[in-house]
Amino acid sequence: MTTTPSAGRSPFAPAPGAAPVGLMLLAQTLFEIRLLLRNGEQLLLTAAIPVVLLWLLTAAPVFDTGDYERVDFLVPGILALCVMSTAFTSLAIATGYERRYGALKRLAASPLPRWTLLLAKALTVLVVEALQVVLVGGLGLALGWQPSGSPLAVVVLLVAGTLAFAGLGLLLAGTLRAEATLAAANLVYLLLLVLGGVVIPLSGFPSGVRTALELTPTGALADGLRSVLADGAGLPWGSVAVLAVWAVAGLAAAARWFRWE
Amino acid sequence: MSAAAAVEISSLVKRYDAVTAVDGLSLRVAARTITAVLGPNGAGKTTTIEICEGFRRPDAGTVRVLGLDPWRDGAALRPRVGVMLQEGAGFYPGARPVELLTHLARLHAYPLDVRMLVARLGLDTLGRAPLRRLSGGERQRVALAAALIGRPEVVFLDEATAGLDPQGRRSTWQLLDELRAAGVTVVLTTHLIDEAERLADHVVIVDAGRVLAEGTPQELTSGVSDDVIRFGGPPRLDVGSLRAALPDTAAVREIAPGSYEVTAKVDPRLLATLTSWCAANDILAEGLQVGHRSLEDVYLELIGAEGATR
Missing domain, CATH: 3.30.70.1650 (PDO, CxxC motif)
Known part of the structure; x- marks a missing residue:
């Protein structure tokens, strides 16, 4: 290669190079968080619905919450809803549209390695969930919630739930059209909001149905969180096992069938 | 044949099920030139370009971009190559033009100044509208800017001017002239003959996945x-x-x-x-x-x- 002094003057003279990978990860994560927090529909799912549900259902006795104080029953369920809204619904919809508009393909041609993109998405989900925990937990405390149990057990459950939902969300987003992903993700959200032990106790369902619902990721996560936060139990291994099975199956299926374009 | 090759393709074959999209295509792009790959829709232009970009794996033949195999050496190659997908695709629907370019600039070591690029391509008038609300031509311009932001050695532009008005087309041509003068190798696909004739040092006419003819516009027209x-x-x-x-x-x-x-x-x-x-x-x-x-x-x-x- 010869150097051409005249070419040095133009701003377009080649000067290629990737940014350090740590900076790329930071940039991608902040970019994704900013886009997510700007999206009205996503905020409705991840912030408005959980907060409104917690507040309304604590104030008014709509469902029988058995032996629990209403707020002690509701906060763990709403936290499970938060994880589902962020790691499943919101992740699936955002990824589906990014795929539809070719953003994922375009990024695959950029210096950003694919694992960095996936890690940035994971970090984005965790940051949004942390904001949700602060929001819902804070509102719960203001409404008289008295949490018990080990915070570590709660974190383990939240992470297991996140992995379970993220696998399923990415499977949807990577295989269906964006519009179909949008519809399916919202439908699942709505169904599991009602049937996943979020606001209605699963003990009210017939035993066969109840077992099936306890095996959904939402049912397992809500039950597990409730046994720690309301009952003060140790880590509920049954719930963790259910979530782990969903996580392994969902992530493996997503890795196998996800199409980038 | 004296100049260094930026892209070398030999006997490239790519099949999709029963369809052979690229059928033994060979092509050499000299560094610091503009090469136009000209052909009708379905000629195999996009498949060829996307193999050069590392999106697809060849079924047979070899492809080298800056001496590297795009499929195997993608990590080393990607920072050095600028990519514009067909129809200006490749954007976050909720991002604003300047925001997207600023983000992409952060993935590179020595990016262009975003403000300069935005002004140069007239993107400053697009304001704060998210990309999904922009017209096709506006997205094309953002996608072109995105291909240049990392100061690449080679840019692959898939139908860079499709959907642009005559004025936008002419200013894109000027920009591509400037890129070549700055030492960038430009490979663009087009089905616009006047574009190839006006712009390219080297024109490659492709159909049914093969090269039918190639040369400078003068060589192609005076050969007979x-x-x-x-x-x-x-x-x-x-x-x-x-x-x-x-x-x-x-x-x-x-x-x-x-x-x-x-x-x-x-x-x-x-x-x-x-x-x-x-x-x-x-x-x-x-x-x-x-x-x-x-x-x-x-x-x-x-x-x-x-x-x-x-």
């Missing part, structure tokens, strides 16, 4: 010694009678109803023969033009001949 005469008249003239009046090597075609083309070695005698045949048949030849073959003639001849044999 014959000239053409075009004229208009009433439809369905007896072209056989006209051909009989002309020298043996001449060819006559009615290229459209009432529009005729004579391909022959053009000299004053030939013109005189043509006009006297018209006079004898009481035909007023309108808009009679003598000219060299244009790139369009060459292209249509090649593609047309291909189409006929398929």
